[in-house]
Amino acid sequence: MRKNKIKTPVGAKIICVFLVIYASAILYPYLLALNSAFRDWGSFTDNIFGVSKWTLDNFKQVFVQFNYPVTMPDGTPGAFYFDGLLFNSALYSLGCAAAASICPCIVGYCTAKFPYKFSRFIISMIYVLMGLPIVGTTVSEIQMSQTIGIYNTIPGMWFLKFGFVGLYTLLFHSMYKSLPNEYVEAAYMDGAGNMQIFTRIMVPMGMPTMSVVFILSFVNFWSDYTTPMYFLPSYPTLSLSLLNFAELSSTTETMQMAACVLLCIPSLVLFACFTEKFTENLQVGGIKG
Amino acid sequence: MKITNKKVSTLQSKKQKDLRFYCLMMAIPILQFCIMWVGVNFNSIILSLKEYDIQMNITWTFNNFINVVKDILSDEYLQTSLLNSIQFYIINFLITMPTSLIISFYFYKKFALSRPLKIILFLPSIISAVVAITIFYYLADRGWPILVEMITGKKDAMGLLVNAETRLVTILVYNIFYSMASGFLFYSSAMSGIDESIAEAAQVDGANMVQEFWHITMPMIFPTFKTFLTAGVATILIGDYGMYAFSKISGGSAVPTMGYYLTSGIMQDTTQVRYPYFAALGIVLSILTAIIVFTVRGFLNRLDPFEDMESRKKKGKRRKGAALTCEKTR
Numbered sequence: 366m367r368k369n370k371i372k373t374p375v376g377a378k379i380i381c382v383f384l385v386i387y388a389s390a391i392l393y394p395y396l397l398a399l400n401s402a403f404r405d406w407g408s409f410t411d412n413i414f415g416v417s418k419w420t421l422d423n424f425k426q427v428f429v430q431f432n433y434p435v436t437m438p439d440g441t442p443g444a445f446y447f448d449g450l451l452f453n454s455a456l457y458s459l460g461c462a463a464a465a466s467i468c469p470c471i472v473g474y475c476t477a478k479f480p481y482k483f484s485r486f487i488i489s490m491i492y493v494l495m496g497l498p499i500v501g502t503t504v505s506e507i508q509m510s511q512t513i514g515i516y517n518t519i520p521g522m523w524f525l526k527f528g529f530v531g532l533y534t535l536l537f538h539s540m541y542k543s544l545p546n547e548y549v550e551a552a553y554m555d556g557a558g559n560m561q562i563f564t565r566i567m568v569p570m571g572m573p574t575m576s577v578v579f580i581l582s583f584v585n586f587w588s589d590y591t592t593p594m595y596f597l598p599s600y601p602t603l604s605l606s607l608l609n610f611a612e613l614s615s616t617t618e619t620m621q622m623a624a625c626v627l628l629c630i631p632s633l634v635l636f637a638c639f640t641e642k643f644t645e646n647l648q649v650g651g652i653k654g
Numbered sequence: 655m656k657i658t659n660k661k662v663s664t665l666q667s668k669k670q671k672d673l674r675f676y677c678l679m680m681a682i683p684i685l686q687f688c689i690m691w692v693g694v695n696f697n698s699i700i701l702s703l704k705e706y707d708i709q710m711n712i713t714w715t716f717n718n719f720i721n722v723v724k725d726i727l728s729d730e731y732l733q734t735s736l737l738n739s740i741q742f743y744i745i746n747f748l749i750t751m752p753t754s755l756i757i758s759f760y761f762y763k764k765f766a767l768s769r770p771l772k773i774i775l776f777l778p779s780i781i782s783a784v785v786a787i788t789i790f791y792y793l794a795d796r797g798w799p800i801l802v803e804m805i806t807g808k809k810d811a812m813g814l815l816v817n818a819e820t821r822l823v824t825i826l827v828y829n830i831f832y833s834m835a836s837g838f839l840f841y842s843s844a845m846s847g848i849d850e851s852i853a854e855a856a857q858v859d860g861a862n863m864v865q866e867f868w869h870i871t872m873p874m875i876f877p878t879f880k881t882f883l884t885a886g887v888a889t890i891l892i893g894d895y896g897m898y899a900f901s902k903i904s905g906g907s908a909v910p911t912m913g914y915y916l917t918s919g920i921m922q923d924t925t926q927v928r929y930p931y932f933a934a935l936g937i938v939l940s941i942l943t944a945i946i947v948f949t950v951r952g953f954l955n956r957l958d959p960f961e962d963m964e965s966r967k968k969k970g971k972r973r974k975g976a977a978l979t980c981e982k983t984r
Binding site for chain 1: 767
């Protein structure tokens with residue numbers, strides 16, 4: 366049987382052409398950067414738009430030359446090379462992403478399953494605070510982090526990001542609220558304590574949401590250069606050091622492109638693995654599990 | 655009687671255990687909130703009332719606020735930064751908002767190539783801004799002169815960022831180009847929540863795509879639109895627009911914006927002597943932003959088709975959902 370085909374309106378065809386051009390314009394610079402990252406410096410300077418034989422020299426150079434001079438917390442001068450920067454980035458992004466997912470999960474669960482007045486107050490407060498346009502508190506944050514001793518430490522940044530005022534808490538709250546209480550009651554009858562119920566039943570049930578929040582947070586923190594710039598002067602990340610890479614006299618543009626490619630790899634791998642989660646899962650009722 | 659007492663004591667014990675667990679779990683998040691939200695904002699107010707001398711001795715004063723107001727009224731660089739931020743926001747908004755809505759509607763209706771296009775358009779949201787700016791800088795400063803030479807034969811064309819005359823427009827184009835792609839996700843997510851039967855009923859009644867978009871889709875996603883717009887307008891005075899990264903990567907080719915003004919100011923002030931000034935500037939900008947945000951919100955509330963509907967409770971849920979979709983922008 367032949368299926369009735371809905372005719373595509375002319376307007377949609379025009380938009381399609383525009384979108385194809387726009388998507389190509391988005392892709393082209395990334396592909397050009399990828400191509401440049403694999404080209405040797407000589408052929409690149411002849412024609413930056415050209416194509417030549419690929420080489421891994423730029424990547425090798427990045428591993429050797431990509432560095433960020435710092436003053437260590439004890440006052441001694443030092444420098445982080447690619448491996449050190451990668452380590453800092455991984456530690457910062459993974460820890461902050463974990464903090465940014467665990468805290469909203471805990472607060473979301475507690476406020477949803479323990480209907481104290483305080484829980485209602487917390488949820489109302491989040492709505493109010495999110496509507497307040499407070500700007501320019503960076504200097505105060507720097508001072509406060511110095512006062513409490515978390516400044517210039519990566520675990521300190523995890524604490525900085527262990528906040529619950531944000532949309533993710535509301536997301537976890539609504540998700541746990543929608544789960545029936547029977548699970549909790551059944552586990553309690555079987556002798557499970559609150560901690561066991563939370564860690565063995567509720568966290569696994571919230572894992573799809575948790576994974577989406579974690580991935581989105583990780584990508585954000587991996588690309589973030591402002592927090593390390595303000596709060597981690599002795600522990601720069603890859604993203605931050607790329608900003609200063611151009612200032613190094615030995616840096617060539619092809620090396621910079623190679624560094625860009627390396628910086629993109631984790632985000633792109635996650636994107637490739639979880640494309641659905643990135644592009645489809647944010648729905649009006651929240652993130653679908 | 656014994657059984658009842660046992661039940662009562664079991665219940666009491668459960669309540670106590672629940673409370674203990676609740677306190678234990680909430681302790682660190684509440685502590686973090688008290689320090690990093692309440693403490694930071696309180697400190698911001700205290701800091702704005704301080705003045706440091708070279709020996710870092712403190713004097714309590716309102717001078718920072720007076721200086722901020724004076725600078726806003728007379729300092730040309732600060733005024734340019736402020737005006738650039740507003741200008742960038744308005745132009746960006748006027749171009750990207752309608753484009754994002756149209757692109758979202760295209761994806762919502764699942765027209766040709768929707769899926770691959772959606773994936774490509776999502777790329778700028780996951781690739782670091784530093785990477786995007788680095789690549790854009792080379793295209794604009796190294797690629798552009800070569801392109802001009804290839805097309806016109808002229809050999810003396812300047813890079814678009816190094817040339818002060820084209821710098822502002824080039825950075826604006828960069829921002830429009832990349833923000834156009836980021837907005838579609840919120841709107842298309844909101845559109846996917848619309849009941850299909852409504853659109854189908856409209857089509858049966860003879861509505862074309864434009865009518866469906868204007869009379870059904872737009873009113874239905876208005877809460878998302880409102881949330882997105884309100885969240886965006888909160889950055890009107892402090893938007894950075896990648897300017898700090900542009901200036902670092904290109905070695906100084908930046909157009910001052912308020913975000914750039916604050917970031918570069920804080921980074922240069924290693925002694926923290928000017929921190930009280932920046933704290934006062936932050937408070938003044940917050941007050942101005944609050945006025946703008948609440949005015950815009952009030953205006954949008956008047957336009958909101960759901961505002962007068964009886965189902966206010968449902969609207970609360972929709973707003974929350976709309977707010978959730980907005981997380982992508984950050």
